Amino acid sequence: MPLPWILVFFPWAGAVVLALLPPRFGVGRFVNIGVGAGSLGIALALLGHPHGEQGWTRVDALNLPLVVVAALVGLTTAVFSAATLDAERFDHLRVRAYHAAFQLFMGAQFLALLSDNLGVMWVAIEIATLASVLIVGIHGTPAAVEAAWKFFVLCGVGIALALFGTILLYLAAQPVVGSGDPGLSWAALRAVAARCDPGLLSLAFVFLLVGYGTKAGLVPLHSWLPDAEAEGPLPICAVLSGLLLNAALLAILRGATIVGANPAALPPGPFLIGFGLLSLLLAAASLWRRRDARRLFAWSSIEHVGLATLAFGIGGAVANLAGILHLLGHSLVKSAVFFAVGAAAQIKGSQKVADIGGLAASHPVLGWGLALGIAGLAGMPPFALFVSELQLVAAAAALSPWLIVPLGLGLVVAAAALIRALQLLCLGAPTRDNPVPGAFALPGGLLWATGPVWLHLALAALLAFAAPAAFVALLREGARILA
Amino acid sequence: MGTPAYDIAHLLGGGMLLVSFVLLYQRRIGAVINAFALQGALLAAAAAWQGYVQDAPGLYLTAAIAFAAKAVAIPLALRFLVGHLGLSRGVETPAGIGASLLAAIGLVGLSVMVVLPVTAGTATPVARVDLTIALSVVLLGMLAMIARRNAISQVIGLLSLENGLILGAVGVAGMPLVVELSTAALVFVLAIVAVVVVFQIRDSLDTLDTSILDRERGD
Numbered sequence: 065m066p067l068p069w070i071l072v073f074f075p076w077a078g079a080v081v082l083a084l085l086p087p088r089f090g091v092g093r094f095v096n097i098g099v100g101a102g103s104l105g106i107a108l109a110l111l112g113h114p115h116g117e118q119g120w121t122r123v124d125a126l127n128l129p130l131v132v133v134a135a136l137v138g139l140t141t142a143v144f145s146a147a148t149l150d151a152e153r154f155d156h157l158r159v160r161a162y163h164a165a166f167q168l169f170m171g172a173q174f175l176a177l178l179s180d181n182l183g184v185m186w187v188a189i190e191i192a193t194l195a196s197v198l199i200v201g202i203h204g205t206p207a208a209v210e211a212a213w214k215f216f217v218l219c220g221v222g223i224a225l226a227l228f229g230t231i232l233l234y235l236a237a238q239p240v241v242g243s244g245d246p247g248l249s250w251a252a253l254r255a256v257a258a259r260c261d262p263g264l265l266s267l268a269f270v271f272l273l274v275g276y277g278t279k280a281g282l283v284p285l286h287s288w289l290p291d292a293e294a295e296g297p298l299p300i301c302a303v304l305s306g307l308l309l310n311a312a313l314l315a316i317l318r319g320a321t322i323v324g325a326n327p328a329a330l331p332p333g334p335f336l337i338g339f340g341l342l343s344l345l346l347a348a349a350s351l352w353r354r355r356d357a358r359r360l361f362a363w364s365s366i367e368h369v370g371l372a373t374l375a376f377g378i379g380g381a382v383a384n385l386a387g388i389l390h391l392l393g394h395s396l397v398k399s400a401v402f403f404a405v406g407a408a409a410q411i412k413g414s415q416k417v418a419d420i421g422g423l424a425a426s427h428p429v430l431g432w433g434l435a436l437g438i439a440g441l442a443g444m445p446p447f448a449l450f451v452s453e454l455q456l457v458a459a460a461a462a463l464s465p466w467l468i469v470p471l472g473l474g475l476v477v478a479a480a481a482l483i484r485a486l487q488l489l490c491l492g493a494p495t496r497d498n499p500v501p502g503a504f505a506l507p508g509g510l511l512w513a514t515g516p517v518w519l520h521l522a523l524a525a526l527l528a529f530a531a532p533a534a535f536v537a538l539l540r541e542g543a544r545i546l547a
Numbered sequence: 548m549g550t551p552a553y554d555i556a557h558l559l560g561g562g563m564l565l566v567s568f569v570l571l572y573q574r575r576i577g578a579v580i581n582a583f584a585l586q587g588a589l590l591a592a593a594a595a596w597q598g599y600v601q602d603a604p605g606l607y608l609t610a611a612i613a614f615a616a617k618a619v620a621i622p623l624a625l626r627f628l629v630g631h632l633g634l635s636r637g638v639e640t641p642a643g644i645g646a647s648l649l650a651a652i653g654l655v656g657l658s659v660m661v662v663l664p665v666t667a668g669t670a671t672p673v674a675r676v677d678l679t680i681a682l683s684v685v686l687l688g689m690l691a692m693i694a695r696r697n698a699i700s701q702v703i704g705l706l707s708l709e710n711g712l713i714l715g716a717v718g719v720a721g722m723p724l725v726v727e728l729s730t731a732a733l734v735f736v737l738a739i740v741a742v743v744v745v746f747q748i749r750d751s752l753d754t755l756d757t758s759i760l761d762r763e764r765g766d
Binding site: 181183184186187190191193194197201212213216217220221223224225227228230231232234235238242243244245246247248261263264266267 | 661662664665666674678681682685689692698701705708709712715716719720721722723724727728731732734735736738739742
């Protein structure tokens with residue numbers, strides 16, 4: 065079996081084991097961590113794998129960095145989840161369902177990133193959706209059920225439209241590639257796109273953009289995201305924001321590169337720029353009104369997906385590189401922030417911004433980690449988002465000076481809102497602790513949260529200023545694939 | 548044009564589109580479920596017919612699965628749900644029936660105007676008409692989801708939308724993975740039905756009005 069397939073089936077095998085595991089205290093969470101560590105090992109081994117296709121999957125410079133970051137976030141999320149599990153107050157059945165759904169999600173996430181066949185990619189994103197709906201609604205409270213229902217119905221419509229787009233894409237390519245598997249292969253479609261019917265390609269792109277755009281949380285198709293992030297179990301935020309959005313955006317980009325290869329078809333760039341700017345501006349404005357900390361950072365995810373989409377819309381070597389770097393940096397920093405906010409919510413017994421205050425004074429390691437993470441999200445150095453936003457602004461200025469106005473406005477408004485949140489959450493007088501029973505009861509206490517937070521922050525800083533030359537070369541090659 | 552292959556495909560697809568209109572104007576939940584079952588049966592027939600015309604045995608499997616799930620199992624489950632919970636049999640239509648039918652006609656016109664011109668040069672006539680009808684059924688399913696407020700009707704809208712997708716997929720000759728894709732799509736909608744059934748029975752809500760859920764939205 066090719067290595068990429070092992071990366072998909074390993075977490076799925078783990079999911080089966082976790083679902084069947086007898087409900088003994090504390091075993092499931094450690095098996096979950098083990099599966100996460102194994103996946104990361106396979107993902108790292110994949111870095112040395114020759115690029116190319118293996119049937120329905122492909123390994124290339126575009127998806128490899130995303131796969132490695134996904135595996136890393138999957139592992140740290142499993143670690144964080146082990147310490148917060150008791151405070152979620154699941155019964156035995158729910159613990160098993162939660163762990164199994166988590167690894168089902170991870171396998172589907174890897175498959176979505178690695179697939180070359182667009183039909184397989186669609187199925188993978190659908191499985192990831194099902195698994196995450198299960199996790200979001202697992203508490204069964206009215207708010208959780210509403211969040212899960214909204215997620216389910218909106219994403220159901222979204223992926224239905226994406227399937228229609230996939231069918232149209234095949235219909236466009238059919239006269240050239242004939243019937244059979246090549247008709248849905250990204251590599252094959254891209255090679256023949258210039259000879260396909262431009263009208264059908266354009267129509268297909270519109271459906272793919274709207275369909276997968278729902279999953280990527282692009283405005284105006286974003287409304288499920290803040291609810292899902294606020295009501296699900298704490299660790300799900302990290303993987304929803306950090307990983308699922310990347311997979312959906314990659315699906316859009318794969319579609320865009322096919323359509324963009326035909327000069328007579330609708331150019332994807334302006335559409336991506338439009339969706340990106342709209343997401344950025346609405347999210348930047350919405351960041352000001354949030355009282356719930358998890359919703360606040362869910363809106364920040366919408367902002368950052370918007371920025372990445374904008375970068376890919378501008379296109380060219382610099383902007384594409386900025387887009388990839390932005391996705392990677394966002395995955396790392398955002399999941400760090402969600403770990404810190406989740407830990408704070410369990411310590412303070414509430415996820416309202418007003419109830420979490422002065423964290424830097426009361427819990428310095430956690431509080432300063434959160435402060436640095438929020439600063440990173442606001443685009444401050446020394447993290448990857450600072451570099452990518454700088455490159456993005458430069459590329460936007462080179463394309464059209466007018467683009468700078470909305471882009472700059474969005475960046476400044478969002479950064480100011482985040483800095484205000486930083487002051488409220490981390491600085492000032494500490495609020496009273498009111499720990500949820502069972503929170504961080506494992507030996508090591510808060511280290512289970514602060515460890516992942518600081519690891520992610522360190523990697524995000526490394527990515528910005530001291531990334532290994534081979535990794536930078538990989539990112540540049542990925543950007544060339546998109547160009 | 549005018550070959551039996553084309554005419555029968557056209558007839559079955561047209562029947563599905565007609566049922567989409569029925570879904571929009573029925574006021575009673577039982578009638579909506581019946582109409583959905585009919586649409587499932589028509590979809591199964593259309594898939595089987597395409598299997599015969601394209602000589603693609605895999606499509607018979609798609610047809611059999613579609614019939615078992617959409618014409619029999621899902622309608623029975625929804626009926627059980629309505630009967631078991633003693634739900635009110637009426638369906639709230641905030642948008643108004645006349646307005647939604649007018650919107651539906653507009654959407655069909657839109658899909659004709661979108662699909663026919665772009666497929667003029669490339670696709671076969673069967674695929675063109677199938678795709679037009681498929682897009683119409685998809686759009687009408689979305690309209691049904693918007694125009695109805697109760698959860699069962701919204702689910703039926705989504706299921707009907709998915710019927711349109713499968714119709715589109717089976718109409719495109721030589722589409723790879725069509726059986727896999729249609730099965731995967733079915734798993735998704737089955738999961739949605741399962742969520743409704745499980746969650747509603749467990750919490751024994753006596754209304755499925757999703758507008759009640761909106762109150763739970765936080766900030």
